[in-house]
Amino acid sequence: LPLVALVGRPNVGKSSLFNRLAGSRKAIVDPTPGVTRDRHYEKITWNDRRFILVDTGGLESDTTTEINRLIQEQTSQAVAEADVVLFLLDGREGILPDDQEVVEILRRSGKKVFYLINKIDAPEQAAKLLPTFYELGVEELWPVSAEHGQGIGDLLDRVAAELPPAQEPGEEVSAEDTVGVAFIGRPNVGKSSLINRLLGEERMVVSNLPGTTRDSVDTLLTRADKKYLLIDTAGIRRKGKVHEKVEKFSVLRALRTLERCDLALIVIDALEGVTEQDTKVLGYGLERGRACLVLLNKWDLIEHDRKQQQRLLEDVKRAVHFAGYAPVHRVSALTGHGLGKLFPLIDKVAEQYRRKFTTAVLNRILEEAVQAHPPALHKGRRVKLNYVTQIASSPPTLIIFTNDPKGIHFSYSRFLVNRFREALGLEQVPLRIFFRHKR
Ligand code: GDP
Known part of the structure; x- marks a missing residue:
């Protein structure tokens, strides 16, 4: 966009x-x-x-x-x-x-x-x-x-x-068979080290594609027959060799990148801990309904420091409390710790992110949820949830038709989100539910 x-x-x-x-x-x-x-x-x-x-x-x-x-x-x-x-x-x-x-x-x-x-x-x-x-x-x-x-x-x-005509919803994200992955994080947290190590270590086919902004470059990579688009890797991959760091963290750029990816890898320096910018980017990721994965890089530096580990994990927990679905993964670009499990984790999350469900399955879950815990009355009237359907994936997005969309309390919609997430096996991705007036 x-x-x-x-x-x-x-x-x-x-x-x-x-x-x-x-x-x-x-x-x-x-x-x-x-x-x-x-x-x-x-x-x-x-x-x-x-x-x-x-x-x-x-x-x-x-x-x-x-x-x-x-x-x-x-x-x-x-x-x-x-x-x-x-x-x-x-x-x-x-x-x-x-x-x-x-x-x-x-x-x-x-x-x-x-x-x-x-x-x-x-x-x-x-x-x-x-x-x-x-x-x-x-x-x-x-x-x-x-x-x-x-x-x-x-x-x-x-x-x-001044703007180009809108694309069809969904078109803006990468093609169906390619998972758009972005590495986002402040300078020096180890993004380029991670990417270079990942690209160097595995047997992969890598090619550079021009990105959307003037100076952005995407990297298309194929690994075990799966395709990934590493988004906006320009500044990230070019560096590594060059030592002076002119890069400044730009939340605006992070936003732009979030627009285009399926999955945002939020990279945090384990020694430095979580910064306000990290928390913000996570918040924006949530708002945009992106799957997020928190990477605690440089884990080698705190491997033997229990106290720092504990402090870090608590900070991370606080930062992602509103995006509890985001998995947290410990890695080290230096030693390779945790990297073997990274692509399987990406695959797992991406698969959830793009999953599609039949209306029959969804309606059965809705029925059971309502039976177990019906919505409260609104202005003395019964709130009926008639049926549910999936209108989008990436992230999975449901619409529930009801006689009273405004009558559904926030806590009840949260209850439904949790129920659906559990029943559908969507533990690691956001799930959106909208309520619409039944026509
Ligand atoms: P970027 O700005 O996020 O791309 O960060 P770089 O990849 O350029 O890394 C910044 C510095 O951190 C470099 O000196 C790296 O050698 C170092 N570094 C990166 N990853 C690790 C890691 O896992 N462990 C340790 N100890 N150092 C790391």
């Missing part, structure tokens, strides 16, 4: 605008049941175009960096990863020092950029506030009011027009 990134300094109204854009009447937002937290990332459909809107301000929470540098870094990353950039300025503040530099970065990128001037709450304010912004030297300014919703629909129309 194309990526639309929202950038700008703090307090210009990024998150209000994000909510506005995501909450617009015509915009269809892909809901993920059971996830309630600050969202900085939303899949949006508008005029038959689909894209992901990202509030970059919410992504990185590096508070140690000074603001101006942070904005410039955010912008550079947005420019590298996004298809369209929305640069937001505060109409009441005017141009601030350093804004010009950000505009320079944007202009040089050649990307489509919309310059939005926020907090223009009334037309007469536009006449008063807009002119100063033309000093930035950009051709078109978009007055908007995130708070009052002005200018939002027009903006979305224009943004959508």
